[in-house]
Amino acid sequence: DSGVTQTPKHLITATGQRVTLRCSPRSGDLSVYWYQQSLDQGLQFLIQYYNGEERAKGNILERFSAQQFPDLHSELNLSSLELGDSALYFCASSVFNSPIAGELFFGEGSRLTVL
């Protein structure tokens, strides 16, 4: 158990809909990273927050947004969903701002299926 909690574990929805994925980092961790894992694209970095502020942005679509709240939990919002958004979405947390400085701890992921 990494200590990172992601909900929901599984989500099935239809094209055009909007969903919110939630991540609770390990106690004391200030950084939250979001990754998308799909068969065709592999593990893609989406976005990182550190202590409530956005610190790095990767291949995140404009239809996707995220935020980190004062209690440090984070939410990833996916809207106008398309079939291609079906993937496993991972959240990872770390004490530090950079993956170089310290280990990333991954949650078990939220599996999104868009029908």
Add this chain to the structure above:
Amino acid sequence: AQSVTQLGSHVSVSEGALVLLRCNYSSSVPPYLFWYVQYPNQGLQLLLKYTSAATLVKGINGFEAEFKKSETSFHLTKPSAHMSDAAEYFCAVSATGGGNKLTFGTGTQLKVEL
């Protein structure tokens, strides 16, 4: 920009045999390199990381990796495979000035046979 290439999407070994998973990196600045493991239905777990302190890095579960600058490689090895090593393994790279990103390879699925 940094990237890693993992050679072989699937590797099969016999129990007790040597495990060798290949990773080559590309980076314009000194890289920091990582190996992560993903067991079925679980998140990724750090096996080991290279941060320029020593070229041979020892990790958990008997795994180690050697940083070879001349070959731009960071291959993962384990002398004797165990059934419990069956999982997907990801090589990853980050670098100072790399924008806080950890960039992963496409992964290698390791199968261990009796």
